[in-house]
Amino acid sequence: MSIAVETFGFFMSALGLLMLGVTLPNSYWRVSTVHGNVITTNTIFENLWYSCATDSLGVSNCWEFPSMLALSGYVQGCRALMITAILLGFLGLFLGMVGLRCTTVGNMDPSRKAKVLAAAGALHILAGACGMVAISWYAINITTDFFNPLYVGTKYELGPALYLGWSASLLSILGGICLFSTCCCAAKEDPATRARLPYKPSTVVIPRATSDESNISFGKYGKNAYV
DSSP states (O other), X not given: OHHHHHHHHHHHHHHHHHHHHHHTTOSOXXXXXXXXXXXXXXXXXXXXXXXXXXXXXXXXXXXXXXXSTTSOHHHHHHHHHHHHHHHHHHHHHHHHHHHOTTOXXXXXXXXXXXXXXXXXXXXXXXXXXXXXXXXXXXXXXXXXHHSOTTOOSOOOEEOHHHHHHHHHHHHHHHHHHHHHGGGGGTTSOOHHHHHHSOOOOOOOOOOOOOHHHHHHHHHHHOSGGGO
């Protein structure tokens, strides 16, 4: 049962890492639609790297943010957190492949594999937490500007990339918990290993009494003692 749980957690973490990798370059982190007539209606969407605008004819124009230092602090923080989440996820994925009991990578005993798998689970939990903080931080700034009546800039709404990032972070955290839970079995002996141990018969030798000792005991008590 534990092998099935750790395998399920590994694939869940891998799927979360893949979705985090898709979320980072996604263009639709925040979206704003400017309504007008048929000619002037356009859609503006942004992510952590560039901003784009699409008119009603489907023509898109994108431009990258000119300077990283000129960006808002939360955008720089979200960039760092997302990159950290992906790096931690890749490291956790590598350790997970080594620590799975259904693999023979590393040729380690089950207790060491459980420790490696627990470390992989902790990395996936940290990766999911970094992704969750980055996505939530970005979403909070969007909603704060949207509901602020004194904000005169373009008001955006939550883009589909944020929902994808939340799902990816949740998968990474749940998969990491499944992997980390296997560390409780590190001190237990693997039943398959126990079944493969060869049977060794007992080698205890019981000493047999010699004939001299039996004659001495017989002469000690006499013949009438045995009647």
